[in-house]
Amino acid sequence: MKISVSKTKSMTISKDSLRCKLAIDGTIIEQVMSFNYLGVEVTSDRDSNREVRAQASKGAAISGYLRDVIWSNRYMLLDNKIRIYKTCVRPILTYAAESRSDTSKTKQLLRTTEMKTLRQICGYTLRDKKRSTDIREECNIQDIVRWTRDRRRYWRDHVNRMGDNRLAKITMTSKPSGKRPVGRPPKRWRECWTSTSQEQ
Structure with a gap:
């Protein structure tokens, strides 16, 4: 080699x-201290906030390019706009989210970026005082955090079907040795789809 x-x-x-x-x-x-691997910024201190913030910036940039051409197009159906959003914007926001543990900050970043795009698609602004839940119902789209959690559970089931000698299976089932550092422990990946507090 x-x-x-x-x-x-x-x-x-x-x-x-x-x-x-x-x-x-x-x-x-x-x-x-950090490098970009397949569109994901990997950091030495495992800072997921920086990773999600970079993905949110990329998703917002793509949405901005589509605003005048697609989102503001009055002759295009709302369903078609949502399909374009699911195809072009949401994959950028949720890339590699199956193996990432979300925090309250990362969930806020994802929801804020998604709602900014959905408001542009529906033609609303913050002055209209339209609730986010009403906009999602109008667009017939699932909350991006809940959608990501479902994808994380799907990845869990996929790894469970692997053989015991596969690296992904070993990583998921093994427990690290040694002592944890002092301070509040970081959010575990398993807690992002098993804890009831993650339903919000």
């Missing part, structure tokens, strides 16, 4: 910044 030293980066996953010195043939590998 050949490795390109100039293109290879290293990163440690830790709450605190750690220095990991790696070298290949005497050349030190550059260590980074």
Whole structure:
């Protein structure tokens, strides 16, 4: 196997910044604190807020490109606009959400970005004082947080059907060793579809 030293980066996953010195043939590998992998920003401190914020910015940008062409088009049916939203915008907002643990901040970012797009599709503004639930019913679309939770449960069932030697199955069923750091523990992935508090 050949490795390109100039293109290879290293990163440690830790709450605190750690220095990991790696070298290949005497050349030190550059260590980074974050990198973009398949559209997802992976950080060393596992900051999901930064990841979701970046996806929300991309989704809002795509929605802005479609505003004058699609959302404001009076000759296009509402159902067709919603289908375009589900095809072009929502996948960007929820990419890799099946394996991510949501927090109250990430859920707020997703809902805010989605409702901004749905209001443009329906022709409403915040001055109209139209409730978000009424707009979703008019568009016949599920809340993006609940939709993401359903996708997370679907991924759980998919992993459960895998063999015990598969990496995804081992990752889901195994428990990490060692002591947890001091402070409030981060939200676990399993809690995002099993806890009743996640229904909101």
